[in-house]
Amino acid sequence: MIAKRLLGKRVLITAAGQGIGRASALAMADQGAQVFATDVNEATLATLAEGSAGKIGVIVKSGV
Structure with a gap:
């Protein structure tokens, strides 16, 4: 069971389409x-x- 340590938090992930950004987005979503x-x-x-x-x-879709 994954702990929901980020439950109620909001995060912005840039470059979320692949690599570290994608992994971060999915991991943080899994944590709530x-x-x-x-x-x-x-x-x-x-x-x-x-x-x-x-x-x-x-x-x-956005360019920074």
């Missing part, structure tokens, strides 16, 4: 955080949305 994920690559964001099983609240 409300995740706002951004990336410049729409395709990787789409796979993040599919793989998150609805745990990530907002996914936005």
